[in-house]
Amino acid sequence: xxxxxxxxxxxxxxxxxxxxxxxxxxxxxxxxxxxxxxxxxxxxxxxxxxxxxxxxxxxxxxxxxxxxxxxxxxxxxxxxxxxxxxxxxxxxxxxxxxxxxxxxxxxxxxxxxxxxxxxxxxxxxxxxxxxxxxxxxxxxxxxxxxxxxxxxxxxxxxxxxxxxxxxxxxxxxxxxxxxx
Numbered sequence: 001x002x003x004x005x006x007x008x009x010x011x012x013x014x015x016x017x018x019x020x021x022x023x024x025x026x027x028x029x030x031x032x033x034x035x036x037x038x039x040x041x042x043x044x045x046x047x048x049x050x051x052x053x054x055x056x057x058x059x060x061x062x063x064x065x066x067x068x069x070x071x072x073x074x075x076x077x078x079x080x081x082x083x084x085x086x087x088x089x090x091x092x093x094x095x096x097x098x099x100x101x102x103x104x105x106x107x108x109x110x111x112x113x114x115x116x117x118x119x120x121x122x123x124x125x126x127x128x129x130x131x132x133x134x135x136x137x138x139x140x141x142x143x144x145x146x147x148x149x150x151x152x153x154x155x156x157x158x159x160x161x162x163x164x165x166x167x168x169x170x171x172x173x174x175x176x177x178x179x180x
Contacts, residue, residue, distance in 0.1 A: 010047040013038075020056040027056070034073050035059050051085075058085050066104060067097055 017024045030036045031046075036055050038046040055076060062072045075093045079085055 009050055010039075011050065011052065013046045013048070016048045016052055016056065019053055020060075022056050022060065030056065030059060033069055035069065035076060054085050058090065061090075062097075065097075065101060067100075071097070 011019070013024050013027055016022075016027055020027075022030070027036065027048075031038060036048065036052045036059075038048045038052075041047055058076070059069075059072055062075070063069070075096075076085075078093070079089055
């Protein structure tokens with residue numbers, strides 16, 4: 001990894017990429033999303049303050065554990081500009097994410113435990129399948145393997161697509177008899 005002399009306080013995008021391990025395109029993306037910032041030279045080249053190295057490391061570590069970019073941006077907004085995030089900053093921010101991660105871990109465990117049942121069954125039933133219908137959300141709306149839409153007249157319909165005479169497709173709703 002190339003070393004940057006201490007007297008250099010700003011990095012080019014190439015230097016930041018080489019030091020952080022993030023692709024230049026990723027750095028541009030992070031900047032567009034407000035995760036890092038740069039100034040422009042008179043030649044319109046990006047220059048990043050040295051604290052961008054730690055911020056990029058912070059973003060990448062948070063992404064690795066599944067934290068959404070919007071949440072990372074909110075966390076970074078709490079930090080002073082042009083200051084490297086410290087161990088204490090990371091501890092404070094990561095503590096706030098702990099319960100969210102614990103819940104995701106529980107959810108993934110449930111999915112893992114039911115995966116064999118689902119693949120073995122092969123039904124992907126909207127009524128019973130814990131993978132395609134977690135917590136039986138669609139079961140509240142009735143039985144069946146199709147997603148039913150309720151029309152204003154109170155009747156249920158199945159949304160279908162038909163090939164129109166002009167070669168395109170048109171979407172229509174067919175009334176459904178008592179299929180329960």
